[in-house]
Amino acid sequence: MSQTIAFIGAGNMSAAIIGGLVQQGVDPKSIIASNRSTGKLEALASKYGIRITPDNREAAQADVVVLSVKPQMMKAVCQDLKPVMPHNPLIVTVAAGIDVASYEAWLGADKAIVRCMPNTPSLVGMGASGLFANANVSAAQRVSVDGIMSAVGITAWVEQESLINAVIAVSGSGPAYYFLMMESMIDAGIAQGLSRETAKALTFQTVAGAAKLAAGADVEVDELRRRVMSPGGTTEQAVQSFESDNIREIFSRAMTRCANRAVEMA
Numbered sequence: 001m002s003q004t005i006a007f008i009g010a011g012n013m014s015a016a017i018i019g020g021l022v023q024q025g026v027d028p029k030s031i032i033a034s035n036r037s038t039g040k041l042e043a044l045a046s047k048y049g050i051r052i053t054p055d056n057r058e059a060a061q062a063d064v065v066v067l068s069v070k071p072q073m074m075k076a077v078c079q080d081l082k083p084v085m086p087h088n089p090l091i092v093t094v095a096a097g098i099d100v101a102s103y104e105a106w107l108g109a110d111k112a113i114v115r116c117m118p119n120t121p122s123l124v125g126m127g128a129s130g131l132f133a134n135a136n137v138s139a140a141q142r143v144s145v146d147g148i149m150s151a152v153g154i155t156a157w158v159e160q161e162s163l164i165n166a167v168i169a170v171s172g173s174g175p176a177y178y179f180l181m182m183e184s185m186i187d188a189g190i191a192q193g194l195s196r197e198t199a200k201a202l203t204f205q206t207v208a209g210a211a212k213l214a215a216g217a218d219v220e221v222d223e224l225r226r227r228v229m230s231p232g233g234t235t236e237q238a239v240q241s242f243e244s245d246n247i248r249e250i251f252s253r254a255m256t257r258c259a260n261r262a263v264e265m266a
C-alpha cells in the first residue's frame with residue numbers, strides 16, 4: 001500500500017487496527033500515530049515499528065486520517081486539524097454517536113468522510129464494522145477504507161447514514177448481548193453442578209463454534225437450529241421454553257431501544 005495512514009488518538013481501537021494492518025503486511029513506515037500522551041505511542045512504535053508524533057497536525061498530513069479519540073474530544077481535535085488539511089485527506093472516524101454533518105461542519109463540507117462503527121471484537125481481529133461514506137468519498141477511497149477496517153474483521157457498507165443506528169443495534173452493541181447470554185449460560189451450568197471453569201470453557205467454545213458453523217453454512221440459521229433439535233429431544237425442550245418466553249420479541253424490543261438511543265445521542 002503506497003498511501004500513508006494516520007491515527008489520531010492511539011488508544012485501544014487504533015492499536016487493534018494498526019496491529020491488523022502490520023500483520024497483513026502493510027509497511028509500518030506508511031503508518032503514523034499521534035496521541036496526547038507519549039507512553040502509548042512509544043509502545044506502538046516499539047511493537048510495530050510505526051512512525052509516531054505527539055503532534056496531531058503533523059500526523060494529519062497523511063493520505064488517510066483515522067480519527068480515534070473519544071467522542072467528547074472529537075470537536076476540539078477536528079477544529080484544531082481543519083487549517084492543516086488543504087491536501088484534503090480521506091477522513092475515517094470510528095467515534096460512536098457523531099454524525100457526518102458534524103464532521104463536515106468542523107472540517108469543511110468538501111471533505112471525504114467515512115463514518116465507521118466498529119465493535120469490541122475488533123480488538124481480537126474478529127470485528128464487524130458498519131461503514132457510511134459521504135458524497136465526497138470516491139470508489140477508490142471506499143476500497144481503501146475497506147482495506148483498513150478489514151484488518152480487524154469484516155465490513156458492511158450502508159448507503160443511508162440512519163442505517164448506522166441499525167448497525168449499532170446489531171453489531172456495535174451486539175457483543176454485550178452475547179456476553180449477557182454467556183453469563184446466563186455459565187450461571188445455569190453452575191446451578192446444574194458444573195465448576196465455573198468448566199461452565200465457562202463449554203460456553204465460550206459453544207458460542208464461537210455456533211457462530212463459525214452459521215457463518216460457513218449453506219443453509220439458514222433456523223435450519224441449523226432445527227438440526228440440533230431432534231423431535232422429543234433435549235434441545236427442543238430448551239428452545240420451546242425460549243419461544244414461549246418470547247425470545248424474538250425480547251430481542252426486537254431491546255434492539256429497538258438500542259437504535260432509538262443511538263438516534264437520541266447523534
Ligand code: NAD
Nearest residue numbers: 009010011012013035036068069070071094095096119120
Ligand atoms: P481510548 O481511550 O483507548 O483511546 C483514545 C486515545 O485518544 C487515548 O490514547 C487518548 O490519550 C487519546 N487522546 C485523547 N485526546 C486526544 C487529543 N486531543 N489528541 C490526541 N490524542 C488524544 O479509546 P478507544 O477505545 O480506542 O476508542 C477510540 C474511539 O473508538 C472512540 O471514539 C470510540 O467511540 C470508538 N469505538 C471504540 C470501540 C472499542 O471497541 N474500543 C468500539 C466502537 C467505537
